Amino acid sequence: MKLGRLNHIGVATPSIAESIRYYREVMGATKFHEPFDLEAQGVKVCFVDTPDAAGELGKGTQIELIEPLGEDSPIAKFLEKNPAGAQHHVCYEVEDIEDARKWFEEMGKRILGPTRIGAHGTPIFFLHPKDMMGQLTEIMETPKGDAHWSN
Numbered sequence: 410m411k412l413g414r415l416n417h418i419g420v421a422t423p424s425i426a427e428s429i430r431y432y433r434e435v436m437g438a439t440k441f442h443e444p445f446d447l448e449a450q451g452v453k454v455c456f457v458d459t460p461d462a463a464g465e466l467g468k469g470t471q472i473e474l475i476e477p478l479g480e481d482s483p484i485a486k487f488l489e490k491n492p493a494g495a496q497h498h499v500c501y502e503v504e505d506i507e508d509a510r511k512w513f514e515e516m517g518k519r520i521l522g523p524t525r526i527g528a529h530g531t532p533i534f535f536l537h538p539k540d541m542m543g544q545l546t547e548i549m550e551t552p553k554g555d556a557h558w559s560n
């Protein structure tokens with residue numbers, strides 16, 4: 410497996426509305442995507458764009474704001490421990506999600522649940538933070554047709 414780009418940083422927040430204000434007013438962010446509910450994953454999601462190396466918005470790493478949705482949201486307990494919100498996970502891209510799953514399984518890393526469709530509409534899975542140097546790690550298959558794998 411080859412490490413791909415850092416697709417997003419997951420940031421848990423008690424309020425996406427408040428976080429949007431923060432990223433706009435304090436951090437000077439300008440590109441906010443429409444928040445949406447991801448019921449199957451128990452979160453409300455809002456992507457905030459950061460510029461890529463050329464200063465362009467649209468291809469750079471995103472901030473993924475996630476707010477608990479429903480009773481058994483997987484981030485509810487995390488927010489109890491971090492009531493103001495906190496950096497929650499990182500998401501790296503890979504070329505082939507099944508190849509990546511085998512790679513980590515063979516190393517004995519705990520994969521949290523089945524491979525499923527994530528917030529970008531592509532297959533993802535999570536790796537337990539205790540097996541990943543303390544970092545909850547999301548692996549996401551690069552959207553097909555994304556030229557960056559060709560270079």
Ligand SMILES: CC[C@H](C(=O)O)C(=O)SCCNC(=O)CCNC(=O)[C@H](O)C(C)(C)COP(=O)(O)OP(=O)(O)OC[C@H]1O[C@@H](n2cnc3c(N)ncnc32)[C@H](O)[C@@H]1OP(=O)(O)O
Nearest residue numbers: 419450452483486487497521527528529535538543544545
């Ligand atoms: C998929 C849609 C979207 C996308 O990008 O496509 C998302 O990213 S949605 C993101 C929300 N979904 C998930 O996080 C799913 C995977 N997460 C889990 O399965 C759980 O959150 C889990 C297993 C990581 C933690 O479970 P729980 O919240 O019940 O907490 P525990 O007390 O059992 O945790 C055990 C141990 O891990 C430490 N921990 C918990 N969360 C994190 C974290 N985000 N980063 C680092 N460490 C974490 C926790 O402190 C416990 O450690 P201990 O030393 O035992 O206290």
Ligand SMILES: [Co+2]
Nearest residue numbers: 419473500547
């Ligand atoms: Co994520």
